[in-house]
Amino acid sequence: MPKVSSKGEHMPASPIRKLVPFAEAAKKKGRKIYHLNIGQPDIETPEVMMNAVKNTDIKILEYSHSAGIESYRRKLADYYGSFNINITLDDIIITTGGSEAIEIAMMTCFNPGDEIIIPEPFYANYNGFSCAADVVVKPVKSYIETGFALPPISEFEKLITPKTKGIMICNPGNPTGYLYSRGELELLKELVLKYDLFLLSDEVYREFCYDGKEYVSVMHLEGIENNTVLLDSISKRYSACGARIGAMISRNKEVMAAAMKFAQARLSPPTFGQIGAEAALDTPKEYFEQVQKEYVARRDFLIDALNKMNGVFCPKPSGAFYCIARLPIDNADKFCQWLLESFEHNGETVMLAPATGFYSTPGSGINEVRLAYVLNRDALKNAMACLEEALKVYPGRTNS
Amino acid sequence: MPKVSSKGEHMPASPIRKLVPFAEAAKKKGRKIYHLNIGQPDIETPEVMMNAVKNTDIKILEYSHSAGIESYRRKLADYYGSFNINITLDDIIITTGGSEAIEIAMMTCFNPGDEIIIPEPFYANYNGFSCAADVVVKPVKSYIETGFALPPISEFEKLITPKTKGIMICNPGNPTGYLYSRGELELLKELVLKYDLFLLSDEVYREFCYDGKEYVSVMHLEGIENNTVLLDSISKRYSACGARIGAMISRNKEVMAAAMKFAQARLSPPTFGQIGAEAALDTPKEYFEQVQKEYVARRDFLIDALNKMNGVFCPKPSGAFYCIARLPIDNADKFCQWLLESFEHNGETVMLAPATGFYSTPGSGINEVRLAYVLNRDALKNAMACLEEALKVYPGRTNS
Numbered sequence: 001m002p003k004v005s006s007k008g009e010h011m012p013a014s015p016i017r018k019l020v021p022f023a024e025a026a027k028k029k030g031r032k033i034y035h036l037n038i039g040q041p042d043i044e045t046p047e048v049m050m051n052a053v054k055n056t057d058i059k060i061l062e063y064s065h066s067a068g069i070e071s072y073r074r075k076l077a078d079y080y081g082s083f084n085i086n087i088t089l090d091d092i093i094i095t096t097g098g099s100e101a102i103e104i105a106m107m108t109c110f111n112p113g114d115e116i117i118i119p120e121p122f123y124a125n126y127n128g129f130s131c132a133a134d135v136v137v138k139p140v141k142s143y144i145e146t147g148f149a150l151p152p153i154s155e156f157e158k159l160i161t162p163k164t165k166g167i168m169i170c171n172p173g174n175p176t177g178y179l180y181s182r183g184e185l186e187l188l189k190e191l192v193l194k195y196d197l198f199l200l201s202d203e204v205y206r207e208f209c210y211d212g213k214e215y216v217s218v219m220h221l222e223g224i225e226n227n228t229v230l231l232d233s234i235s236k237r238y239s240a241c242g243a244r245i246g247a248m249i250s251r252n253k254e255v256m257a258a259a260m261k262f263a264q265a266r267l268s269p270p271t272f273g274q275i276g277a278e279a280a281l282d283t284p285k286e287y288f289e290q291v292q293k294e295y296v297a298r299r300d301f302l303i304d305a306l307n308k309m310n311g312v313f314c315p316k317p318s319g320a321f322y323c324i325a326r327l328p329i330d331n332a333d334k335f336c337q338w339l340l341e342s343f344e345h346n347g348e349t350v351m352l353a354p355a356t357g358f359y360s361t362p363g364s365g366i367n368e369v370r371l372a373y374v375l376n377r378d379a380l381k382n383a384m385a386c387l388e389e390a391l392k393v394y395p396g397r398t399n400s
Numbered sequence: 401m402p403k404v405s406s407k408g409e410h411m412p413a414s415p416i417r418k419l420v421p422f423a424e425a426a427k428k429k430g431r432k433i434y435h436l437n438i439g440q441p442d443i444e445t446p447e448v449m450m451n452a453v454k455n456t457d458i459k460i461l462e463y464s465h466s467a468g469i470e471s472y473r474r475k476l477a478d479y480y481g482s483f484n485i486n487i488t489l490d491d492i493i494i495t496t497g498g499s500e501a502i503e504i505a506m507m508t509c510f511n512p513g514d515e516i517i518i519p520e521p522f523y524a525n526y527n528g529f530s531c532a533a534d535v536v537v538k539p540v541k542s543y544i545e546t547g548f549a550l551p552p553i554s555e556f557e558k559l560i561t562p563k564t565k566g567i568m569i570c571n572p573g574n575p576t577g578y579l580y581s582r583g584e585l586e587l588l589k590e591l592v593l594k595y596d597l598f599l600l601s602d603e604v605y606r607e608f609c610y611d612g613k614e615y616v617s618v619m620h621l622e623g624i625e626n627n628t629v630l631l632d633s634i635s636k637r638y639s640a641c642g643a644r645i646g647a648m649i650s651r652n653k654e655v656m657a658a659a660m661k662f663a664q665a666r667l668s669p670p671t672f673g674q675i676g677a678e679a680a681l682d683t684p685k686e687y688f689e690q691v692q693k694e695y696v697a698r699r700d701f702l703i704d705a706l707n708k709m710n711g712v713f714c715p716k717p718s719g720a721f722y723c724i725a726r727l728p729i730d731n732a733d734k735f736c737q738w739l740l741e742s743f744e745h746n747g748e749t750v751m752l753a754p755a756t757g758f759y760s761t762p763g764s765g766i767n768e769v770r771l772a773y774v775l776n777r778d779a780l781k782n783a784m785a786c787l788e789e790a791l792k793v794y795p796g797r798t799n800s
Contacts, residue, residue, distance in 0.1 A: 001626040002598050004567065008508040008658030017664060045461045053672060054454050060446045061642040061676075096496050096644065107471040107532055108408040112512060128665030132507055135536070165402065198402050218672070241669030242461040244496065244644075245509040258408030264417060264501040265528030271642030272453060272672035276461075366608070 052279030068094025098233030121358030151258020179316020246334035415757020452679030468494025498633030547715035555754035577717020
């Protein structure tokens, strides 16, 4: 029997999926679970998007252009223009979700064995795509005490070797919710210039910046136009994760020409998703205003509730819809499993993501969890009641 | 300015795309072009599929299961059962087109540097996915004189080294239209067992087998259940290339467990496409009967017309909707470009795919072209009139 590849063997499994069997068993026992573990929003997809798909009149469902439907790319360039990101349709390749944007960008920018520096905690699937591209992730640690602000540039520089070829960030951040300031991004720019690195930036949460804070894109940074690659997705923006539509964007012509060859090999991104995504660009402003208002209210409630609990600390994020909380527990993986296996409060429990899965450094995040505030406030209230009770009775509670 | 990866630099560009600028220029001159160059059928997508998408009533367009919607996988297992391929839903991962099935299978089965043997001519994008996975393609040549039958097993064995980890076939074949017999597949089975290799088989043209000839899948071969991986797509079956729905199928549990980690990293296949694909399983039999009848009539006309031309030879394929013809020309790349740049017949011309792009061995296919009979017979008739005239006046005509 032939053996699977070592890549296949060592490919990291999704940290959250490990808990799925325990969640399924809990459900079978009739337990109600509040899912704060994944970034699947409960917000409705804009009607204008769904209607465009429902009203299609296609006789032959053909391949689209490998870079995506031209009219969509044209309109999408205008969308970026509204954020002061000035690009043309030729700087855009439509991808199958943000996932494929990450995958193609990694294959395009990095050789096997190349190193990229990523502030941790980071989105766990970056590990998967790095593994697929044989790229080595070098984590630079950010800390809950600073709300996961950008680590000092000196910490990045300590990690730089002749193999370092890029830096990757997520802004606003999943899993931290941290929003980088212009100052922080200017520091990254200097670093990128000094060592001639690619700067990949996953900005899929751009619509979710709070408290009047400024969204600064790597595409706003002048003088590193050939270094920056923007990774994007409509999944969170329009609560349309199932459309599988994203984008890879760069002003570096060589990068886009090479990326285009990967895009051509897989023929085209999904047609229905593109039709929906093009229409979604007409989503009324009020949709985003309402969504943002809702997320701010959820965040304020959640952070407040968490910090009121004995021994819990949670910085207040300015973006996305995640936060990372430090809990008075021995081990986040054990705790999250215990919540599903052994705990209930009025027949209910809560599912959280152990933060260990978002750190690359072993032992980090051991007493931290990620919470996604993707449920309405009533559900969040009940979920927090569960968590508070759970922390009182959890056998692995610590005194911190 | 940071450099793109060597993978990005050396990634093969699609051979057909090179001609696209010439086709665009010809169109601008008002020339009508018959596109026999790509496998984009003109057949209508089944109504039952399109209606399912149009009638969706989704409020939140969520991620689906990473392996695909369960009800779809269940029904799909039944579909395979109707071809005597007995599998369960756990043996199936729904992919984003056949492209992703190839990609995940390569990453799962092969390490960087591993060698796979592929009979050439082969589907050009296998090169792209091999390049992405750092897998080395070793072509074994099949010949137009035999209609591109399976090369002798001794030719495969000559290529086997300690790095050989698999064999990949396409059956029925793109670009050849050749349908492997049970005898040929049994020979491959023995080879696979002897050297403990993976046998990857792209069978996306299963519905297009003609003249009462038997479709034999690698999944029918007994005793190599842990070696075989089926790569599939609904693109051609339902003329639904834009849905981007395929499947990777294997009874090897380790392969599927590793593949699942790649599937989880990219989250899920497109939801709309899956909804359509599930409904498409109810496509009435008459649809396929009509489509098959149409393709057979086109094939018969095309092969006949080609072989009647002076100096042209084209074997009659038993499957898919392609054929490869040998023409009395010096260079297929030049000829196909010349057809677009310098030729017209009553204001019309024809676009063909130079077969060179389907061979890995340099110099092979230099006087061969691939024709896809994806246009109706009137169009095919005009296209053949163009080709016949073109061959009379082409400056690089040879005497063969």
